Amino acid sequence: MDSIKKKKRYGIRIKKYCAEHEEYVLERLEKGGDTAELLAFHARKILWLQHERLVHLIVVFVFSVLFLFSIGLYIVLLNPHAIILTAVVLAVLGAYIRHYFILENTVQYWYTLFDSIYRQVH
Numbered sequence: 001m002d003s004i005k006k007k008k009r010y011g012i013r014i015k016k017y018c019a020e021h022e023e024y025v026l027e028r029l030e031k032g033g034d035t036a037e038l039l040a041f042h043a044r045k046i047l048w049l050q051h052e053r054l055v056h057l058i059v060v061f062v063f064s065v066l067f068l069f070s071i072g073l074y075i076v077l078l079n080p081h082a083i084i085l086t087a088v089v090l091a092v093l094g095a096y097i098r099h100y101f102i103l104e105n106t107v108q109y110w111y112t113l114f115d116s117i118y119r120q121v122h
Helices: 002-008 016-030 036-076 078-121
Strands: none
Touching: 016 036, 016 078, 036 078
16 A cells, blocks of 8 residues: 555656546446446546646646746847746646647547447436
């Protein structure tokens, strides 16, 4: 239990987490059984992922504004330190955009999984 606690304390690998959930859902769909329970479980996971997506959208927006501000700072001051700030902010912004892209596409795919489960329930 302690090893699990230590590994998960500082975040999870979201791509792996999503892939494991998708694999679980697809296995359950193939086996059949209580799909109503699976539908509720998957809907809850979608809500969690949507929350994560919203948080990262806000972070992307904030870093985009900060990036534009740092470019403006460089243009006004012509300070070489401002270009270093701009490069750092751009690198972080790029990482967040990539992560947001993964979240966005994953949640859209999960909508199709939800529809498949829903059709089996009804």
